[in-house]
Amino acid sequence: MEEKVIMAGFGGQGVMAIGRLLAYAGMIENKHVTWLPSYGPEMRGGTANCAVVVSDEPIGSPLISKDGTAAIVLNLPSLLKFEKEIIPGGKIIINKSLIDAEPSREDIDAYYVPANELAMELGNSKIANMVMLGAYLELTKIVKIDSVLDAFVKVFGEDKAHLIPINKEALLKGAEAVKTYV
Amino acid sequence: MAKVLMKGNEAVGAAAIKAGCRYFFGYPITPSSEIPEYMAKAMPEVGGVFLQAESEIAAINMVYGAGGAGARVMTASSSPGISLKQEGITYCAGAEVPCVIVNMMRGGPGLGSIQPGQADYYQSTRGGGNGDYRTLCYAPASIQEIVDYVMLAFDKADYYRNPVLVIADGMIGQMMEAVEFKDREKIELPPKDWATTGTGGKRKPNKVNSLYLQAEQLEIHNKRLQQKYKEMEENEVLYEAYGLEDAEVVCVAYGTTSRIVKSAMKLAEEKGIKTGIIRPITVWPFPYDVFKEIGPKAKGILAVEMSGGQIVDDVKIGIEGRLPVYFNGTTGGMVPTPGSILASIEKIAGGTK
Numbered sequence: 365m366e367e368k369v370i371m372a373g374f375g376g377q378g379v380m381a382i383g384r385l386l387a388y389a390g391m392i393e394n395k396h397v398t399w400l401p402s403y404g405p406e407m408r409g410g411t412a413n414c415a416v417v418v419s420d421e422p423i424g425s426p427l428i429s430k431d432g433t434a435a436i437v438l439n440l441p442s443l444l445k446f447e448k449e450i451i452p453g454g455k456i457i458i459n460k461s462l463i464d465a466e467p468s469r470e471d472i473d474a475y476y477v478p479a480n481e482l483a484m485e486l487g488n489s490k491i492a493n494m495v496m497l498g499a500y501l502e503l504t505k506i507v508k509i510d511s512v513l514d515a516f517v518k519v520f521g522e523d524k525a526h527l528i529p530i531n532k533e534a535l536l537k538g539a540e541a542v543k544t545y546v
Numbered sequence: 547m548a549k550v551l552m553k554g555n556e557a558v559g560a561a562a563i564k565a566g567c568r569y570f571f572g573y574p575i576t577p578s579s580e581i582p583e584y585m586a587k588a589m590p591e592v593g594g595v596f597l598q599a600e601s602e603i604a605a606i607n608m609v610y611g612a613g614g615a616g617a618r619v620m621t622a623s624s625s626p627g628i629s630l631k632q633e634g635i636t637y638c639a640g641a642e643v644p645c646v647i648v649n650m651m652r653g654g655p656g657l658g659s660i661q662p663g664q665a666d667y668y669q670s671t672r673g674g675g676n677g678d679y680r681t682l683c684y685a686p687a688s689i690q691e692i693v694d695y696v697m698l699a700f701d702k703a704d705y706y707r708n709p710v711l712v713i714a715d716g717m718i719g720q721m722m723e724a725v726e727f728k729d730r731e732k733i734e735l736p737p738k739d740w741a742t743t744g745t746g747g748k749r750k751p752n753k754v755n756s757l758y759l760q761a762e763q764l765e766i767h768n769k770r771l772q773q774k775y776k777e778m779e780e781n782e783v784l785y786e787a788y789g790l791e792d793a794e795v796v797c798v799a800y801g802t803t804s805r806i807v808k809s810a811m812k813l814a815e816e817k818g819i820k821t822g823i824i825r826p827i828t829v830w831p832f833p834y835d836v837f838k839e840i841g842p843k844a845k846g847i848l849a850v851e852m853s854g855g856q857i858v859d860d861v862k863i864g865i866e867g868r869l870p871v872y873f874n875g876t877t878g879g880m881v882p883t884p885g886s887i888l889a890s891i892e893k894i895a896g897g898t899k
Contacts, residue, residue: 384722388551398721399723401720403577403660424809425808425884426721430883518550518551519551
C-alpha cells in the first residue's frame with residue numbers, strides 16, 4: 365500500500381506540521397516515509413505545501429507529479445494548483461470554511477470539511493489543520509490516530525504534550541466529518 | 547538507537563558530529579542553509595566550534611587550517627558556494643589536508659536557481675580546482691545514506707589524508723526520511739604525526755604546504771598523490787546494481803534521479819519491459835567495471851541526471867562502445883518525472899510490448 369499525499373495551504377495554516385506528523389506516524393508504524401517541502405520561490409507567493417509518501421515498500425521518487433493518491437487543501441490557490449496532481453479516483457479533501465469552490469475534475473473524489481468552524485467548536489482555530497488530517501486518516505486509514513499522537517511530542521517537543529488532548533479531539537472531529545461519505 | 551525523522555541537511559550535521567567532527571566553518575546558502583543552522587546549535591553542545599565565516603573562501607581556508615592541525619573538520623555549501631571553495635580544495639589536496647566538503651547542488655551555471663541540480667558532476671569528479679588531484683566523492687540517495695556516507699567520509703579523509711566530497715542535491719537536503727545512527731565498524735587509522743600541533747620545543751616543526759619550488763620535488767610529490775588516487779580507485783568504488791543480466795534497458799543514475807529512475811523502472815515492468823540499474827554511490831571513483839555484467843539482451847544504456855549530460859562521459863567509458871548511450875536530463879532546477887524516464891526507456895526498448 366502506498367499513499368502519496370500533497371498538503372497545501374497558506375503559510376501558517378500548519379500544512380508542513382501535519383505532513384511531518386503523518387510521516388513520523390508512518391515511521392512509528394515501521395512504514396517507509398518521505399516528507400518533501402516546497403522550498404522554491406513558489407513559497408514566496410504565500411502558499412506552502414509538502415508531499416508525504418507513506419509506503420510498505422522502499423520509496424522511489426519522493427516527488428508527487430500527477431501521481432498523488434490524495435491532496436489536502438486548506439485554501440483556494442491550493443485547490444486550483446494541486447487538483448491536477450492527483451490520479452483518477454484519488455481523493456481531495458477541501459477546507460470548506462475557506463474554499464467556496466469545487467474541483468474542476470469529475471474523476472476524483474472530493475470531500476468537504478468545514479475545518480475552521482470545527483476547530484472553533486473546540487475553541488482553537490489553529491487546529492483546523494488537525495481536523496483536516498483527521499478526515500484524511502478516516503478516509504485512508506494509512507496510519508492510526510494513536511500513532512499520530514505518539515508522533516506529536518517527537519515533532520513538537522515534550523513541552524507541547526499538554527496539547528495532545530485537544531489535538532486528538534480535532535483529529536476525531538475531522539474523522540467524524542467525513543464519515544457521512546463512507 | 548531508534549529511528550528518527552530527519553531532514554537531509556540536519557542529517558549531514560548530526561552525522562558529522564557523530565563521526566567526531568568538532569569544527570564547522572561555513573556560509574549559508576539555499577538549499578543547504580540548514581547545515582550551518584544545525585551546526586550553530588549542535589556544535590556548542592559537544593564543545594565544538596561553529597563559525598560563520600565572512601565568505602565561502604574564508605570558510606574553506608579555515609577548514610585548511612583546522613584540518614592541517616589534525617582536527618576533524620567540515621564545510622558545506624551549494625553549487626556557487628562550492629565553486630568559491632575550489633582554490634581551497636586544491637590546496638587541501640596538494641597539502642594532503644583531510645577534510646569533508648558537502649555540496650547540496652542547485653541549478654546552475656552561475657548563481658543559477660535554488661532548486662535541485664546535479665550539474666556539478668564534472669567539478670566533483672574531475673577536480674574543480676587547478677592541478678592533478680582527485681577527491682573521493684560520495685553521492686547518497688537517501689537520508690540514511692547521507693548519515694552513513696558522511697560518517698564514512700571522515701574516516702576516508704583521515705585514511706588517505708585527502709579532501710572527501712559528499713554531493714547531494716537540494717531535494718535530498720530538504721527532504722525528511724527515517725534514519726538510524728548505527729554503530730560503525732572501526733577503521734584503523736594512521737596517527738596524525740604530520741599535523742601542526744606545536745612542537746613543544748621537542749621536534750622539528752611539521753609543515754602543511756602545497757608549494758614546491760623545485761619541479762623535481764613536486765613531481766615526486768605528485769607521483770605519490772597519483773599512487774594514492776590509484777589506491778582509491780582500486781579500493782573505494784561503491785555502487786548499487788540490479789537487473790543487469792536480463793535487462794533490455796540499463797539505467798544509470800545517482801542521488802535523487804536514481805530514486806525517480808526506480809519509480810520509472812516499476813512502471814516499465816508493468817509494461818513488460820525488463821530494466822536494470824547501475825547507481826554509483828561513489829561518483830569518483832566511478833564503478834566502470836560493473837558495466838561488464840550487463841547481459842546480451844540490453845539494447846541501450848539510459849543515463850539520467852539533472853544536468854545537460856555530464857555523467858554520460860563516464861557511462862561511455864564504462865560501456866566501452868558496446869551499447870549506445872542515451873540521455874534523459876533536466877537542468878536549471880527542474881526535476882525529471884518517472885513518466886518522462888519511462889518514455890525514454892520505452893523508446894530504447896523499441897516500444898511497449
